[in-house]
Amino acid sequence: MPRKDARRATLNDVARVAGVSRQTVSNALNAPHLLRPDTLAQVRTAIDRLGYRPNRNARSLRTRRSCLIGYRIYPSHPDRLGWVLDRFLHAVADAARVAGYHLVVFTPDDEAREVDTYTALVQTRSVDGFLLSGVRHEDEVARWLHRRKVPFVAYGRLPEESGDAWVDVDNAAGTALAVDHLVALGHRRIAFLGWAEGDRIGDERARGWRAAMERHGLTGPLIRGHTPDRIPAARAAAERLLELADPPTAVVAASDTIAVGVLQAARARGVSVGRDLAVVGFDDTPSAALLTPTLTSVSQPVEEAARLLVDMLVTRLAGHRPSRRAVLLEPTLVVRESSCPLPAPVAES
Amino acid sequence: MPRKDARRATLNDVARVAGVSRQTVSNALNAPHLLRPDTLAQVRTAIDRLGYRPNRNARSLRTRRSCLIGYRIYPSHPDRLGWVLDRFLHAVADAARVAGYHLVVFTPDDEAREVDTYTALVQTRSVDGFLLSGVRHEDEVARWLHRRKVPFVAYGRLPEESGDAWVDVDNAAGTALAVDHLVALGHRRIAFLGWAEGDRIGDERARGWRAAMERHGLTGPLIRGHTPDRIPAARAAAERLLELADPPTAVVAASDTIAVGVLQAARARGVSVGRDLAVVGFDDTPSAALLTPTLTSVSQPVEEAARLLVDMLVTRLAGHRPSRRAVLLEPTLVVRESSCPLPAPVAES
Numbered sequence A, B: 001m002p003r004k005d006a007r008r009a010t011l012n013d014v015a016r017v018a019g020v021s022r023q024t025v026s027n028a029l030n031a032p033h034l035l036r037p038d039t040l041a042q043v044r045t046a047i048d049r050l051g052y053r054p055n056r057n058a059r060s061l062r063t064r065r066s067c068l069i070g071y072r073i074y075p076s077h078p079d080r081l082g083w084v085l086d087r088f089l090h091a092v093a094d095a096a097r098v099a100g101y102h103l104v105v106f107t108p109d110d111e112a113r114e115v116d117t118y119t120a121l122v123q124t125r126s127v128d129g130f131l132l133s134g135v136r137h138e139d140e141v142a143r144w145l146h147r148r149k150v151p152f153v154a155y156g157r158l159p160e161e162s163g164d165a166w167v168d169v170d171n172a173a174g175t176a177l178a179v180d181h182l183v184a185l186g187h188r189r190i191a192f193l194g195w196a197e198g199d200r201i202g203d204e205r206a207r208g209w210r211a212a213m214e215r216h217g218l219t220g221p222l223i224r225g226h227t228p229d230r231i232p233a234a235r236a237a238a239e240r241l242l243e244l245a246d247p248p249t250a251v252v253a254a255s256d257t258i259a260v261g262v263l264q265a266a267r268a269r270g271v272s273v274g275r276d277l278a279v280v281g282f283d284d285t286p287s288a289a290l291l292t293p294t295l296t297s298v299s300q301p302v303e304e305a306a307r308l309l310v311d312m313l314v315t316r317l318a319g320h321r322p323s324r325r326a327v328l329l330e331p332t333l334v335v336r337e338s339s340c341p342l343p344a345p346v347a348e349s
Helices: A011-018 A022-030 A037-050 A056-063 A085-098 A111-123 A140-147 A171-184 A200-215 A231-242 A256-268 A302-317 B011-018 B022-030 B037-050 B056-063 B085-098 B111-123 B140-147 B171-184 B200-215 B231-242 B256-268 B302-317
Strands: A068-072 A102-106 A129-133 A152-155 A165-169 A190-194 A224-226 A250-253 A278-282 A296-299 A326-329 A332-334 B068-072 B102-106 B129-133 B152-155 B165-169 B190-194 B224-226 B250-253 B278-282 B296-299 B326-329 B332-334
Touching (some): A011 A022, A011 A037, A022 A037, A068 A085, A068 A111, A085 A102, A085 A302, A085 B102, A102 A111, A102 B085, A111 A140, A129 A302, A140 A152, A165 A302, A171 A190, A171 A200, A171 A278, A171 A332, A190 A256, A224 A231, A231 A250, A302 A326, B011 B022, B068 B085, B068 B111, B085 B302, B102 B111, B111 B140, B129 B302, B140 B152, B152 B302, B165 B171, B165 B302, B171 B190, B171 B200, B171 B250, B171 B278, B171 B296, B171 B332, B190 B231, B190 B256, B224 B231, B231 B250, B231 B256, B250 B256, B256 B278
Parallel strands (some): A068 A102, A068 A129, A129 A152, A165 A326, A190 A224, A190 A250, A250 A278, A278 A296, B068 B102, B129 B152, B152 B165, B165 B326, B250 B278, B278 B296
Antiparallel strands (some): A102 B102, A296 A332
8 A cells, every 4th residue: 555645655665675676676667578477576566565656757768758648639619519529538538547648638839730739749759649530531640640650540531551540430321320210210302411522521421321312212313412510501501401392301410510500490490300300410419419309310439439549559659560450430320309200291282 | 940851850959050068058948047148049040940849758857847737537427518628628728838838638547536646647747737627615636736735726716725726717706697687687586506505616606696686685585496417307406496386487507407407397397498487507518509499608718717727837837926826707698598588477367
């Protein structure tokens, strides 16, 4: 049991109590495989008894490691639903701690020169590697880290030929789940409202919707709207969909932010979501369960992703190859009030 | 301009280019006040030209500083609205970076022995100090850090006699703002729904409501409900308020989470919030603007708090006394649909 309020135990104290040399204690900390198991146990018992903690900075200088993982955080925007940052961050910090690492969160000095901040962190050896999130396929930061051989893992798929490590959710499978669910409820005119082509995540979500529609034989002219990922813009885009001569009976939104825009547009037109119109969002943000009606949404396994990413990065930092380099996780659908069965047809005119 | 893809510049390179000794370069980095201004400028020009970055770990060992600030993050809960963590964290990371620090976020090894994690971070010199949030008046971690003379600042008021540095929002002023607003709308039976007595933040919010009611001469028996900070519990507590023989026409909730419970209870009883019942929340969480009706809520100046906290901590870490040690910030009220005028009385029976 660590002594309380006592002088901080030193390496010498551990060596004395364990009856070994300073070098043996140092080996126990930095190269335990060099010691006989009983010697190692002896040293570890002394470490526990004395509450000894190696000076992280001294160890860092020797090993040239900081035992820190860098993670860039992004500003929130009032017109966009926050991502599940708190869940992801908590899971990453938990997993890092267990692996003996801490998590440094940072913001760039200059948004337009984001890479400079990564450069500075690497050059000052402030972190050993990075965990990226929200990466695009042709990600500038990922490419830069790759070129500089800086260890990193990405939450977001990277080009196969790069050989970089990533974890991602299967975005196409997510929107396909949404379509399957809506088709099972009787819907046929299922629109997709997403952001402009050219964004990897948005394109994958659009592709999943389109493929599922085709799989269900719904190959007529598909209804596809475009909007930036902001509530007011999404509302305007949704209004255009609802004004169509033959409007959709269901909308798959590329994000919960866009789904909120659809809810607002429907309310403004007196269309009751959850009765006249079905809506499915993506990301299962904390607000989804609080909306009126509550929002059906595709959920990402962020905790699992966080654990996998940390495992992969820590393995690489230890000089090993991760057993898995590219992992695609399956999303799930959280069904709530907004996805209703197709209303019974009114009497034919 | 930094050279690209070149060998990392060393202290020797800087000395050579600046035409000074290694010691002079070292002084420029660690004790600039020792140098003549023109010499300092000469060294800094060379540092910029070469893109030289000191090894943070070497510097840390010499100065015995990590240049890292520790911040504990908390898990989210599906029945509770997330705090504005992303806004706060972003502001803290920004302010820390400008001051030459990075932010380490961490979770405790064992929730029941939270202090052990702080101990480990201090003993391994992993961080120079801590930024605490959500502290209670008799905060165990704050007391422990105080006893150990570990530098820290707290978002949350600490006992005056401790002499510790803190920034807080004036919670009582926040609920007073809510009462003033509701009284101006004609309300008189304004209930308070908050968590159990004994929690500093909850008690301050209750006190502000009570004081404002008295200031407005509303000294009849006040309606005060109790609930944990969870949506289902708050809903049940709100149902009890609405079932009173003479129910309130307005509710001041101690949090947005509790306000959501009130909205749900009202909806279940067919009471229209924003017409028959006014509701005000606290914290202006991202969901507030998305609820139906949108929620009037007391907003904390989290960005300002974050900047102040970092300034105070960094000043202390540099060995100086912060010019301000205890700062109480004024909240504001964000008025939305949920706070309606008192409905006109129905014809007397």
